[in-house]
Amino acid sequence: MVDRANRPSALNAPSAAAPEAQVDIVGSGPSSKVVATLPSGESVEVLLYGATVTSWKSNGGKTENLWLSEKAALDGSKAVRGGIPVVFPVFGPPPKSGHPTSSLPQHGFARTSRWEFLGKTTSEDTLDSNSVKLDFGLYTTGLSDEARKAWPLDFGLVYSVTLAKDSLQTVVNVRNEGEKNFEFQFLLHTYLKVKDISKVAITGLLGVTYIDKVLNATEHSQSDASVSITGEVDRVYAGIPQNTTSVVEDGTPRFDVVRDNLQDTVVWNPWIEKAKAMGDFAPDEGYKNMVCVEVGAVKGWQKLEKGEVFEGGQTIKSLV
Template identity: 60%
Template sequence: MVERSHKPSALTPSTTGPQPTVHSDGKKVTASLPSGDSVEVMLYGATVISWKNNGHENLWLSSNANLEGKKAIRGGVPVVFPNFGPAPKDHATSSLPQHGFGRISNWEYLGTTSSESGNQGKGSDDSIRLDFGLTPNNLSDEMKKAWSYEFSLQYSVTLSKDGLQTMLNVRNEGDKPFDFQTLFHTYFAIPDISKVKVTGLSGVRYIDKILNATEHDSKGNELRFEGTVDRVYKSFTQDTTSILVDDKPRLDVIRDNMQDTVIWNPWKEGAEAIADFEPKDGYKKMVCVEAGAVNGWITLESQDSFEAGQILKSHL
C-alpha cells in the first residue's frame, strides 16, 4: 500500500439547514451546494465538465466537445489511466490509445457520500462527494484485450465551498503486478493567456515535448505563455502550483501523492490542428495545469492499492 501524504479527514454530518442536491440522468451527474456552487460529471470518462463557484466557471470546455460517448471529451477534467501520452513500444500498455482507456470508458455512478472530503468542507451541508467506479467489466472487448489485468478504480469528486477535490484509488485485483501512470488533464478557464503566469516551479526539472523531449531546469519560479507549451514538470518537492492573472492569484492546484505536473497550451497552430478544439482562438481562454504521476511507472503488486489526487481552489 502506498501511503498518502494528505489523508482525507472525516466529516461531521449536519442535518440542519439547506442540503446539497444531486441529479443523475444516466449520462451526467450534477451536484449543487446551497451556496450555488456546482459540479457536473459525465459518466463517459468520469470527466468533470463544469465546476462553478461564486457564479464563475473555472473549467474550459470546447464548444465542439463530444458529449455523446464517441470520443474523449475535449476540456474539463479527463482522467488519464493507465498510460500518459502515446503508449511506449514493448510495454504492457503498448496496444492502448493515447492517454489510456480511463477517459474513453463508461464509468458507473456509485452514489453520494459525506463520509470524507479530504481538506474540503466541514459538514454535509457545505460539501458533497460523488463516487464513480471502473473495472474490466466496463471496458470494451478491444480495451480488455489490449490490457488484460484485473483492476478496480474508484474516482471521488468532492465539491465544497472551499474548492473541488478529485481522488483516484487504483487497486490490483489480480494475481500479477501491473505498471500504470495517471493524471488529471485539467483545462482551466482563464480570461486572457497573455496575462497568465503559472508559479511554484522553482527548482523543478521539466521535459519539454516541443524541444524533442529534452530535459531542462526551470528558470525562476514562474512560466508565462508566448507560444505553444507542452512540458512535464517532475518530482516536485512542494505540493502547490498556482495560476495567476495580472499577478493576482486565480487558481491553485494542490497535489496529493502526485509528484508531477503537465502544463499545456496548444497556441494558435496547435488549436487549428485539433478537430474538436473550438473556438480556434480558445487557446487564449484556457490553460492546462495537470497533476499526475507520469514520470516513469508505478508498479502495483497483487491485491495492493494506490491513492492520489488533487485539490483545486479558486480565488474568485
C-alpha cells in the same frame, strides 16, 4: 505499495439540520451525467463517459472554473476536449513495443470508458461549510472488449469528486485485483479557464526539471520564478518538491492546484496552430482562455503487486 494510512481527507459537508446538496443523474445512455449543487449555489457536473468533470462553478454558481471546448464530444463518441479527463493507465502515446500498455491508444482507456456512479456522501467538516463527495467506479468487467484485450489485467478504479464552496477535490484510488503485478501512469488532464492567457503566470515550479515536448523532449530546469505562456507549451515537470502550483492572472491569484501523493505536473497550451489543427478544439482562439495544469504520476511507472493500492489526486482552490 500498501493501502495508505494517510489518505486525502474528504472535503466534507453539512450537519443533518442544514440543507444538503442536490444530486441528480441527468440524461441517459452515453450522454448521462451526475450534477451536484450545493445549497449555496456551487455546482459540479461529471459525465459518466470517462468520469470527466465538464463543469465546476464556484462563487455561488457564478464563476465557471473549467474550460470546455465548444466542439467537445459529450455523447460518448470520443474523449472530451476540456474539463478534467482521467488519464489511465498510460500517459501520452504508449511505448512502441514490449510494454503491457503498448497496444493501448494515447492516454489509455479511462477517459473513453463508461464509469459507474457509486453514490454520494455528505457530512460536516470543521469549517461547517457545505460539500458533497461523488464516487465513480471503473473495473475490468466494465471495459470494452478492445480495451480488455489490449490490457488484460484485473484492476479497480474509484474516482472521488468532492465539491466544496471554494474548491474541488479529485482523487483516484487504483487497486490491483488480479494475480499479476502491473504498472501504470496516471494523470488528471485539467483544463483551467482563464480570461487572458497573455496575463497568466504559473508559479511553484522554480528549480524543477522538466521535459519540453515542444523542444524535441529535451530536459531543462525552470529558471524563472513563474511560467508565462507566449507560444505552444507542453512540459512535464517531474519530482516537484512542494505540493502547490498556482495560477496567477494579471497579478491576482486565480487557482491553487494542490497535489496529494503526486509529484508530477504537466503544463500545456496548444497555442495558435495546434488549436486550429484539432477538430474538437473550439473556438480556434479558445487557447487564449485556457491553461492545462495537470497533476499526475507520469515520470516512469507506478507498480502495484496483487492486492496493493495506489491513491493520489488534487484539490483545486478557486481564489476569486
